Amino acid sequence: xxxxxxxxxxxxxxxxxxxxxxxxxxxxQLSDGAGRAEIARSSGLSTQTVSNxxxxxxHDRLVVPAGRRRxxxxxxxxxxxxxxxxxxxxxxxxxxxxxxxxxxxxxxTVLWQAQTPLPASDPETVFALMADLAGQARAQCEVPVLGxxxxxxxxxxxxxLSAAGATVLTGWQGFDDAAAQAAEALKLPVIVEKDATAAxxxxxxxxxxxGLDTFCYLYFGAGLGLGVIAQGQPMRGAFGNAGxxxxxxxxxxxxxxxxxNTGCLEQYTSRMALRRHLAARGLLSPDTPPGGxxxxxxxxxxxxxxxxxxxxxxxxxxxxxxxxxxxLENLFDxxxxxxxxxxxxxLLDDLIARLDLPRGSVAxxxxxxxxxxxxxxxxxxxxxxxxxxxxxxxxxxxxLDPAP
Amino acid sequence: xxxxxxxxxxxxxxxxxxxxxxxxxxxxQLSDGAGRAEIARSSGLSTQTVSNxxxxxxHDRLVVPAGRRRxxxxxxxxxxxxxxxxxxxxxxxxxxxxxxxxxxxxxxTVLWQAQTPLPASDPETVFALMADLAGQARAQCEVPVLGxxxxxxxxxxxxxLSAAGATVLTGWQGFDDAAAQAAEALKLPVIVEKDATAAxxxxxxxxxxxGLDTFCYLYFGAGLGLGVIAQGQPMRGAFGNAGxxxxxxxxxxxxxxxxxNTGCLEQYTSRMALRRHLAARGLLSPDTPPGGxxxxxxxxxxxxxxxxxxxxxxxxxxxxxxxxxxxLENLFDxxxxxxxxxxxxxLLDDLIARLDLPRGSVAxxxxxxxxxxxxxxxxxxxxxxxxxxxxxxxxxxxxLDPAP
DNA sequence: ATCTTAACTCAAAAGATTTGAATTAAGTAT
DNA sequence: ATACTTAATTCAAATCTTTTGAGTTAAGAT
Numbered sequence: 126x127x128x129x130x131x132x133x134x135x136x137x138x139x140x141x142x143x144x145x146x147x148x149x150x151x152x153x154q155l156s157d158g159a160g161r162a163e164i165a166r167s168s169g170l171s172t173q174t175v176s177n178x179x180x181x182x183x184h185d186r187l188v189v190p191a192g193r194r195r196x197x198x199x200x201x202x203x204x205x206x207x208x209x210x211x212x213x214x215x216x217x218x219x220x221x222x223x224x225x226x227x228x229x230x231x232x233x234t235v236l237w238q239a240q241t242p243l244p245a246s247d248p249e250t251v252f253a254l255m256a257d258l259a260g261q262a263r264a265q266c267e268v269p270v271l272g273x274x275x276x277x278x279x280x281x282x283x284x285x286l287s288a289a290g291a292t293v294l295t296g297w298q299g300f301d302d303a304a305a306q307a308a309e310a311l312k313l314p315v316i317v318e319k320d321a322t323a324a325x326x327x328x329x330x331x332x333x334x335x336g337l338d339t340f341c342y343l344y345f346g347a348g349l350g351l352g353v354i355a356q357g358q359p360m361r362g363a364f365g366n367a368g369x370x371x372x373x374x375x376x377x378x379x380x381x382x383x384x385x386n387t388g389c390l391e392q393y394t395s396r397m398a399l400r401r402h403l404a405a406r407g408l409l410s411p412d413t414p415p416g417g418x419x420x421x422x423x424x425x426x427x428x429x430x431x432x433x434x435x436x437x438x439x440x441x442x443x444x445x446x447x448x449x450x451x452x453l454e455n456l457f458d459x460x461x462x463x464x465x466x467x468x469x470x471x472l473l474d475d476l477i478a479r480l481d482l483p484r485g486s487v488a489x490x491x492x493x494x495x496x497x498x499x500x501x502x503x504x505x506x507x508x509x510x511x512x513x514x515x516x517x518x519x520x521x522x523x524x525l526d527p528a529p
Numbered sequence: 530x531x532x533x534x535x536x537x538x539x540x541x542x543x544x545x546x547x548x549x550x551x552x553x554x555x556x557x558q559l560s561d562g563a564g565r566a567e568i569a570r571s572s573g574l575s576t577q578t579v580s581n582x583x584x585x586x587x588h589d590r591l592v593v594p595a596g597r598r599r600x601x602x603x604x605x606x607x608x609x610x611x612x613x614x615x616x617x618x619x620x621x622x623x624x625x626x627x628x629x630x631x632x633x634x635x636x637x638t639v640l641w642q643a644q645t646p647l648p649a650s651d652p653e654t655v656f657a658l659m660a661d662l663a664g665q666a667r668a669q670c671e672v673p674v675l676g677x678x679x680x681x682x683x684x685x686x687x688x689x690l691s692a693a694g695a696t697v698l699t700g701w702q703g704f705d706d707a708a709a710q711a712a713e714a715l716k717l718p719v720i721v722e723k724d725a726t727a728a729x730x731x732x733x734x735x736x737x738x739x740g741l742d743t744f745c746y747l748y749f750g751a752g753l754g755l756g757v758i759a760q761g762q763p764m765r766g767a768f769g770n771a772g773x774x775x776x777x778x779x780x781x782x783x784x785x786x787x788x789x790n791t792g793c794l795e796q797y798t799s800r801m802a803l804r805r806h807l808a809a810r811g812l813l814s815p816d817t818p819p820g821g822x823x824x825x826x827x828x829x830x831x832x833x834x835x836x837x838x839x840x841x842x843x844x845x846x847x848x849x850x851x852x853x854x855x856x857l858e859n860l861f862d863x864x865x866x867x868x869x870x871x872x873x874x875x876l877l878d879d880l881i882a883r884l885d886l887p888r889g890s891v892a893x894x895x896x897x898x899x900x901x902x903x904x905x906x907x908x909x910x911x912x913x914x915x916x917x918x919x920x921x922x923x924x925x926x927x928x929l930d931p932a933p
Numbered sequence: 934a935t936c937t938t939a940a941c942t943c944a945a946a947a948g949a950t951t952t953g954a955a956t957t958a959a960g961t962a963t
Numbered sequence: 964a965t966a967c968t969t970a971a972t973t974c975a976a977a978t979c980t981t982t983t984g985a986g987t988t989a990a991g992a993t
Binding site (some may be wrong): 136140141142356366368372389452483488 | 766787852
Binding site (some may be wrong): 541542564565566577582604606607757 | 942950
């Protein structure tokens, strides 16, 4: 009868070392060339400890020496830089109709990718396919693969929401279960995350949110998801369902939603909503596949010709989104809100330009250095790339581990 | 030129021990009697390590032996329980007009308290007064005082919001600065937190949110604040301003707010709003002091006689609050949402009973064990008690320390 | 009465960081 | 040119903490 749900583990020398290794590697990654002594000063570790860890990281090819700095007095430090080519990471995004896979180096450069239709989305089928694809990917690269990030659409275990949505997987029990099964199938460490959060980690590691410690990420998939990174760590919620922003009610008695409420944000500001808007005006065939990029292509063309229907949709989407972004600012106090996902860059830029952000917000700081809203990376592989980024994040960012 | 804003510290043997000590103490606190071997199993530590730490904690009087368990085979374990009387914690809540102080034992039992009018709310005056009060408090108790929790109203450093609100302190630079100055004045470790978050920690340690790892806490002060505990840790945001829920817009083109927007939740659902509502109907003198409990007393009386004006206010407050709670559920995925603070219990209970919570929410789980909304502790000292709870939380809950 | 299981304790071993002295290297002043 | 200062790095011994393994104690089961 343990008193906690979340077991908190004790720590020991090995864990201490793993933590310090991440501290050193994380510092090197974010710097462009750092000497041992500088790392020691910043981390509070002794120079000797840093020296040992650097030696180990150099042996593992995760850092490489990059000449000596000159200037100032004293012995010039040997600079070390992060070596993106020293290892690779796998990312898988499972959608109801397809499995998207990438292999990247530690800088997020794609080494290999695949998009595979899914005949069925039950775990057995998917894991078998993933194992096969992982084999192909590993044959392509000569460096060690650190692990795999598995990206699943949420929410999990919710009455109503999960029964109705169009983007739902059946037979998947939850994060922990999926991670264990996937690790077994791939013979690799596996991290499971929902799409918006994985994309947010990707953005933090490799994209527009680099250097941000606390930010919100709005992910335009079929619906609209929210990933929150708070103090460098993804916010998961009690059941892994944090960030279900698509079902925030923005129009009282508005359009009906799968979730049973009316006027959900997702019904107005999402690719699904855009598709419906364009289809209703005859600008898009109603039987366009939901997952495909055809909506994007049409939208991009309409944007170029300043189409009135698209213009109206963008205005409405921006009008409803702006106060929600203000709410996010006031609730999470982020350094910025990032918009990204499966819409064309130009469309997101245009949407951002139309946002009339509320004045009453904790985001209005005198010392503010960057815009309140940023555009992140976009494209179809964003989720899978986020999966790979999870693995990189895990090897680079220190954190307190829960008990195994 | 360190690459991170938030320095991430390395760890060492001493920190390892401090962490493990917290793990053991935290486990004992949440259990009602635990043997060494049980603790070792749950924490992953060896029995010898646990034995050493228990010996140390017993020496410090933080745990006490409580007989042996019988049943099963093998030697019956010596059970240890948390000893609330083994130490004490101070809590201070600074308001523009008053300083509220408490000394509690580790179970949150009040050993001493004081409410002191503030002639001025500049840091020097407040710290001098705090030092004096801390001296009085420490004279009252024979056990060691572990530290002090300093509770301040937010937000900090925001244009517009901070210039306008009625509950603002001037001359206070920020959390870190205040913590250092207070530690200097009190000669004690000091933790600084904003009111809603401190109250939330208090609720988690000692109140309605016991055992909850992830929850939202709505704090009815003069305005309305939100404290979020995610995975056992308070969510602070990038600038310590997370949880400014009072300025979420719930009525388009509604009542004007100090923040510059219109229709903010705080203008409808807060003690300030209640006071205005009752004053406009002649049920309360318009010059009632804002901080006092007079509004509460009048409201309690009106509630008892089922007054129509109060009934209308409660209906309106509940109507606007329900979707906001739904939003919190969908954004934070908490185990529950707790309502507490400076309103009478019965009023909060009545408000909760009137909530018509949205059906489309990730909170609607088949495995849900408790109500979606709970009532927390209430009363004038809630914030200061939260301050003391911060100290207890800090001694009991393991976490990764940032660099000093 | 003996066996089994479980909790606990003692002492030595192992892992990691820290400490302090020595070494190397480059700039700066004499 | 030479000596001094500053800073990074390395080496070896010391320190802190957990782990390991053997041994002890205690209660139920056979």
